[in-house]
Structures are given as structure tokens and as C-alpha cells.
Amino acid sequence: MTAQPDSRDSADASRALLRPVRPLNAFEDTVERLLQTIRLGVLQPGESLPPERELAARLGVSRDTVREAIKSLAEAGYLVSRRGRYGGTFLAEALPAPRPEEVRFSRAEIDDALRLREILEVGAARMAAARTLTAPEREALWSRLTDVRGAAPEDYRRLDSRLHLAIAEAAGVPSLVPLVAQSRMRLNELLDCIPLLARNITHSDEQHEAIVMAILAGDADTAAQTMTAHVWGSAALLHGFLD
Template sequence: MSAGEALFRPVRAGNAFEETVERLLQAVRLGVVGAGERLPAERELAERLGISRVTLREAIRALADAGYVESRRGRYGGTFVTEHLPDPPAPDRARTAVALEDTLALRHVLETGAAELAAARSLSPADRQHLSRTLGEACAASVADYRRRDSRLHLAIAEVTGSASLTSALADVRMRANALLDEIPLLEPNLDHSNAQHEAIVDAILAGDPPAARAAMAEHVEGTASLLRGFLQ
């Protein structure tokens, strides 16, 4: 299997946009598609990745906004890797692969566990209101305020578990995750997707369905992990 075949294999349905961004970034960073070279045609690439052309276009637009690719029109048009890629994170801010994976692993365990535990509890009216309010604030947040509102919702989920230790641990890992997220661009399609996933998580918690809450949170954090790996590795 060639590098192109390996990278442009079908993505998972749950986080199609995020995984598509990750795959395209990997192809660019590894030189599978070199500077100035054209990506496979849209129809072909969408078929190989197993995604809709709408999702592919959103991913390409996000990478164009971040300076990795550019679209050209005309007979010889298409999507091309830019001649000069954005600079990588500065050495004093760069995260090693080990540090990144450590943060992502810890976050997965804590966040999925918190969602599962929250759904297993008999929540008070105040708890339910707290979750609904912070969910609404996250969904309505501007791009500039999104990171704060997103973090507040995730902390609210930990808070309604009733475990102060879990809440403290989750706050620590959110700080680590946010430091990584601050190094990559905010992609609006990802924010829309995250909001839909947030709603699924909170709905499962409020419905008292621990397996569904855990699964929804796992899908959510895996989407974020895909973007971080794509941009930072």
C-alpha cells in the first residue's frame, strides 16, 4: 500500500470533518502531496475517504484559511498545496508526540468517565439546569469566546458527578488540552460539529443513559484529538 493509499483511506463517520482535516494535513506534512502539487480531484478524494463532497469542501476550506492549500480555477485548476507552508509551532511551544498523546489519553479517560458517571447519577433540578444553561452558552458562543464556554460545559459535566477530585483532575487536563488547542486554528465546521456532539452528550446525561453518554463523549474527544494530531504532529 502506498503512502497516498494509506492516508486517503475511508475515515470514520462520527468525526468525518476532523479526520479529513487530519488526513489532508498528514499528506501535506509528510510530502505525499508536495508544495505546489495538486491534491487528487474532489470526486476521487471524497470517494477514497468515504465522505461527502460537502464535508471534503469544508475541510479544504479550513486548510485554505490556515494557509496549507489554495484553490485555483480554470482548466488546470483544483486544490494545490501552497508553495510555502505555515511555520510550525515555535520550539519553546512545540509539544512532543509523547506529551501530546499523554494529554489526549488522560483527557479521554477523564472526560468519558465523567460523562458516564454524570448520567448514572440521580441529578437534582439544579444540576439539570446547570447542564442545560452551560450547554446553551456554549452553543451560542462567538468564535472568540468559544474556548472558554466549551471548557465551562465540560467542567459542568464533571461538577454534576458530585466528585470534587474528578472535577479538579478534569480541570487540570482541560488546561493542558487548551494549551494545545491554542496552537491550532479554530475551524468553524468543527465548532458546529462540537456543538451537535455537546447536545448529544448532555441529552444522554439528562436521559440517565451512561453508555450513550460515554460513547457520545468518546466520539467528541476523538474528533478534537484528530485535529490536534493533524496540526501538531
């Protein structure tokens, strides 16, 4: 029989996990923090989450961000919202079962894929912004950005990858492109194991636009910094769902 955690221990663990998040990826980090409390057993099936106001204060985010994170996790099957006098947000009695492909990835494998991605794609964004791009290169970046911004859910991963490959191409280092392509293949295997969250897609679209605009403006520091934040956002969700 599995031992239930002591309530005091649960409260201490909850305080440790539900700590302030990074402002650039508030939604994604909020999802990760909530998933940690669920997957590590800090919350038990049927147990209620702290009120939105308390969660927002602990995490250092707005109540809207907390609400969006809760809504996304409810849609993914982890949480249940109930109305009425005894309402609130509760951990689902039965959590989504891992799909076979999810169990293939260890934390070390996830970290390896994400760290390689950061090295390759942050460097690509910086180098692309440092170059004087040709008119066709600028047009290709904007076209790929427009494509992913209007993508249907079933096309999102493919068009997202095309944009990131276009950024690698804009870096002007031909041998970089196949490396980014290989890295994206690994990344997409991981991303295909987690649900598409609407709020995350909106945030990714905003970051995509900021990256492309920085590249077109020749602002290498902003391009690199925004790409770093973009990579960290994906990392938060992957670790939250797959660890």
C-alpha cells in the same frame, strides 16, 4: 538538497494515508488525513490534490465533507483553490510557519494529554448520566450548553471548558472536578496552537448537545460513547496540525 519523492512512492503513500475515516468524526479525520499527506511530504508545494470525488471515495465520506475540510485548510493557509481550466486545489507554495509554542509538544505529550482526557471526561459523562440529577444540576448543564453554542470565536475555548467542567461536576465526585480542570488546561494549551475551524465547531456543538441530552435522559452508554467520539475528534485535529 532535499530529495523529491518518487511519484510511485508518493502514490503508494497517498493511498495508505487517504484511507476511510471513522464516521463519527468524518470532518476532523478528513482534515487529519489531508494534513498528514501535506506534513509528511506526500504532496509537494504547488502540487494538486486529487479531485473531490476521488478523495470522498478514498476516505469514505461525502463530497460536502471533503469540500468543508479543503475550505478549512485553505483558510488556515495550507491549501489554495484556483478556478478555470487548470483549476483545482493545490498545496500552498509556503506552508504556515509553526509558532514557537507548537514546537514544545511531542507526539507522546499530545497522546498523554488526550488519553488522560478520555479517561477523565468519558468517565465523568457516564457517571453524570447514571445519577439522578437535581434541578439546579440539570439547569446548570443546559445553561453551559447554551453558552458555548452561541459563543464568539474569542470566547469559545473558555465556554467549552466551562461546559466540560459542568459535566464533571454533574458526575457527583468532587475530587474529579480539579482533575478535569487540570486536564483542560493542558488540552487548551494544545488547542490554542491550532486554528478554530468553523465546521469543527459546528460538529462539536452537535456532540455537546448529544452528550448533555444523554446525561439528562439518564443514558449512560450514549453519553460515554458520544464523549469518546468528541475526544477523538479533537485528537484527530491536534495530531494533524501538531505532529
